[in-house]
Amino acid sequence: MPEEKVFDKAAWHFEGNYPEDLPDRNAYTHSGMFLGWLIKRELLSDGFREDWREDIERFRRRELTAGALFEIMDGVFESSMLCDEGARFTEEHFDSESGSYLSDYESLLANDLPTLYHVEDNWPNFDKLAARMDQRFAQWRRDGRRPWWRFWSRRART
Secondary structure (H helix, E strand, O other): OOOOOEEEEHHHHHOOOOOOOOOHHHHHHHHHHHHHHHHHOOOEOHHHHHHOHHHHHHHHOOOOOHHHHHHHOOOEEEHHHEOHHHHHHHHHHOOOOOOOHHHHHHHHHOOOOOOHHHOOOOHHHHHHHHHHHHHHHHHHHHOOOOOHHHHHHOOOOO
């Protein structure tokens, strides 16, 4: 079994340069939106889906925003929450050093804001970001990021 990886914790952001004028709930938005997209795409582990079934359904019905859901889940985003494919995609795209997620988040949602933490946790922002994530995920799949045992399903490149 692969070692569990913690991708993000909302608590880490309070230790850094978190703006004093913002409510704590804003620290849950960026990771919550990524997790919300993973939920939308069914890239969850069975255990996580079962443990959080009711809250996930509330999110799907848009009764909870992505950040609010992540806050309910104690603001911890880790690999055990994801299926294998979801974890592999997250490894590449959520990484703060080399991944595309934070730059997409910033360019789409925080371009004219003082910090990434100022992005509103709302459905229009989630939908805008989810559309970009769908593009990234489709490209990632086209680029052949499949398990080695699925090598035969890769299209021949000309």
